[in-house]
Amino acid sequence: MAPGPAFSPLYQQIKVLLVRSLQAGEWKPGEAIPSEMELAARFKVSQGTVRKAIDEMATENLLVRRQGKGTFVATHAEDHIQYRFLRLMPDDGSPSGMARQFLDCKRMRAPAEVARAPGLKSGESVVWVRRTLYRNGTPVVLDDIWLPAAPFKGLTAERLSQYAGPMYGLFETEFGVRMIRAEEKIRAVAADATSSALLAVTPGAPLLSVERLSYTYGDRPVELRRGLYTTVSHYYRNELS
Amino acid sequence: MAPGPAFSPLYQQIKVLLVRSLQAGEWKPGEAIPSEMELAARFKVSQGTVRKAIDEMATENLLVRRQGKGTFVATHAEDHIQYRFLRLMPDDGSPSGMARQFLDCKRMRAPAEVARAPGLKSGESVVWVRRTLYRNGTPVVLDDIWLPAAPFKGLTAERLSQYAGPMYGLFETEFGVRMIRAEEKIRAVAADATSSALLAVTPGAPLLSVERLSYTYGDRPVELRRGLYTTVSHYYRNELS
DNA sequence: TAGTGGTCTAGACCACATC
């Protein structure tokens, strides 16, 4: 392989090329990418070098390997794991499904608090979504979601309600926006008037505030989400290592 | 290599053997393990196979590779990153150090709430530690820590205070107990009388409750910790992928 | 049976750290 513009290991350069292809939509979420041998031939490197590139992308959850079948583009849509990014677990072990309810969805100028987050310019047009999640008929999560209006033209409460499965699956299939990773800032806050009403708790009750910034390919932030979780019968689960 | 008792890839078997050596203390935290070539000779496999075993252990933070120098046993003691497991960040970016204060340290029978956690039998003798962390003179963290009394014989507030550096570093060097990974359950709770007093907040104020179960080699839980964090000028940081 | 990813090997060379 010709010495690329950057001085980095071959497999890293391959990785960059593969990510570019993903970004360009050469292979869509859920589809298989070419076999390791084909990619090795295309990039004129050995299979082992392609392998190492794919290995890293698999650990980053960009690709999924399936022995005997091939390597596939990761997706939120087919993932049997509903809510890949939701870490809220019920106290009793069963991570059963939740019911959704969309309360609002409108176009607006980005308020200052939202625009501070990278990726959304101040005053830019955004889509705002408010929804709740229920388990066993009781509200558990109140989400406020801000999205840049441009890529999400045509997003309505109607379409959100009709789509079965995780929201990020809809973003993927309908708007071509794939969430790769996210950063969360977690705080304990007191319920205000609206949140206490929507979550059926007393005003001032402690709630878990989860502020999430989600990124697509190329580390571009494309979603800001502020979730309020009731944690009387649920907890936010995290693993440290 | 002889086909071990379990049917698994060679490099996985090597990994098991390496973990056993770590557990047995053949190489202590901070020390270098033998070179890949030496290990390959010892286990009668190729260097690449040892490499893959070490690679996985490095991503699990059991080992640390340093090019040109060798591969070292991970440690909490030398890590320049103070508080490897503490995810609390100040709102202003600087993750500067915190001051510690040990309030209590005594032997007791494990209360029921604690004994429910695996690894501690009900009524077993435990060591209980209470401490606070301060930043800029104001209390931010209140930790209650329960440890099995047996391995931690001789743990006193005195020794905790005298030891500079992270608590898990002291556990390592003084008691031979190495924390490998941990699980946390995070909730929002209201400050009670004692916590509000110790954290200088009004009773009922929302606090982040972080219940941590820490594991040593072999997935044996050896510490239960319940932290209460004030999140008015700090937040719990998490990465999703 | 053919094609995929998964493992294992052996050898070459590079980059870094140390003496």
Place this chain on the structure above:
DNA sequence: ATGTGGTCTAGACCACTAA
């Protein structure tokens, strides 16, 4: 100059999947 981990290659064989 030597020893370490890091990269790259080429080829063999295994395990799984599907036609």
